[in-house]
Amino acid sequence: MLLCRGLGYGQKLTEKHIREVMQQAYNQFKNSSGGANASYIPYLANIDPELYGIAICTSDGKVLELGDTKYEFGIESISKVFVLALAMQQRGAKAVEDSIGVNATGMPFNSVMAVELNPQRAVNPLVNAGAMATNSFIRAPGSAAKWALIDDMMAKFASRRLSVIQQLYASETATNLHNRAIAWLLYSYGRFYDDISESVDLYTRACSYGSSTRDLAIMAGTLANSGVNPVTKEKVIDAVLCPRILATMITEGLYDDTGAWVYHTGVPAKSGVGGGIIAVVPGKMAIAVFAPPLDKSGNSIKAQKTLQYIIDELKLNLLLPHG
Numbered sequence: 671m672l673l674c675r676g677l678g679y680g681q682k683l684t685e686k687h688i689r690e691v692m693q694q695a696y697n698q699f700k701n702s703s704g705g706a707n708a709s710y711i712p713y714l715a716n717i718d719p720e721l722y723g724i725a726i727c728t729s730d731g732k733v734l735e736l737g738d739t740k741y742e743f744g745i746e747s748i749s750k751v752f753v754l755a756l757a758m759q760q761r762g763a764k765a766v767e768d769s770i771g772v773n774a775t776g777m778p779f780n781s782v783m784a785v786e787l788n789p790q791r792a793v794n795p796l797v798n799a800g801a802m803a804t805n806s807f808i809r810a811p812g813s814a815a816k817w818a819l820i821d822d823m824m825a826k827f828a829s830r831r832l833s834v835i836q837q838l839y840a841s842e843t844a845t846n847l848h849n850r851a852i853a854w855l856l857y858s859y860g861r862f863y864d865d866i867s868e869s870v871d872l873y874t875r876a877c878s879y880g881s882s883t884r885d886l887a888i889m890a891g892t893l894a895n896s897g898v899n900p901v902t903k904e905k906v907i908d909a910v911l912c913p914r915i916l917a918t919m920i921t922e923g924l925y926d927d928t929g930a931w932v933y934h935t936g937v938p939a940k941s942g943v944g945g946g947i948i949a950v951v952p953g954k955m956a957i958a959v960f961a962p963p964l965d966k967s968g969n970s971i972k973a974q975k976t977l978q979y980i981i982d983e984l985k986l987n988l989l990l991p992h993g
């Protein structure tokens with residue numbers, strides 16, 4: 671019997687135990703070093719590399735927090751998950767599969783070769799090419815209306831309206847030439863579905879949202895809770911879409927390092943170059959961790975270590991026998 675959807679399905683998970691494990695992870699990794707802030711977006715290079723936050727949102731709506739969980743940082747690629755959710759809700763999972771693609775690229779997040787080497791020019795919605803194409807795939811009467819749809823969707827996932835960090839948005843807009851080139855390339859192959867510069871701009875703006883570790887835990891918690899925000903209890907997307915969205919996280923959530931991530935954790939996750947990573951354990955909880963220094967693939971080193979520790983200790987690996 672499901673005692674409490676967040677705590678206790680198939681194993682004795684209590685709030686106390688979860689808090690203890692969070693604290694152990696925090697103590698263990700707080701002072702670990704290694705990696706560097708993203709620098710190709712100048713704003714991100716200047717974020718305090720010592721910031722560190724862990725938040726867990728259980729499927730029954732408890733939010734447990736430790737460290738700098740209220741600090742708002744660039745959501746970056748984690749926004750791709752929620753823009754994908756909007757596109758799927760509006761156009762259907764099949765249309766996204768056919769028009770964007772859902773396979774792993776096995777390549778860096780901004781890879782041109784990922785487009786070039788795939789005969790269908792299909793890419794995954796969680797890499798830059800696929801995310802910009804996904805943005806172009808959303809239907810709305812103009813760019814302002816599309817932004818309103820994105821903004822509303824983000825707010826429903828987060829339980830509050832998020833704001834764009836204007837300095838980050840300006841910094842990304844001034845330096846996103848490579849992304850613009852990828853969008854033009856997709857367009858040349860008939861795999862881009864709306865005005866190019868408007869779509870790239872909306873993508874860039876969505877990457878520039880400020881979100882806290884707490885926000886991300888609740889947003890990811892909505893995916894763990896079959897599309898219903900566990901805090902507000904509002905239905906955000908259809909339940910049937912959640913496994914499809916999580917599948918894209920399993921194939922591409924940490925880019926060219928996703929295979930190793932899934933090998934070690936068995937949990938869908940998504941990183942952003944702002945230093946955040948979300949991990950989703952369906953029916954149980956979502957975990958968000960923030961720590962800016964990144965590895966070569968663009969994934970927070972400390973966040974990966976923290977998540978791996980918590981996933982191991984709480985036996986959350988989805989490939990373990992369950993039921």
Ligand SMILES: NC(=O)CC[C@H](N)C(=O)O
Pocket residue numbers: 746747748779780798842849874877941942943944968
């Ligand atoms: N991996 C990321 O978080 C990349 C997002 C960033 N906005 C970009 O387009 O490069």
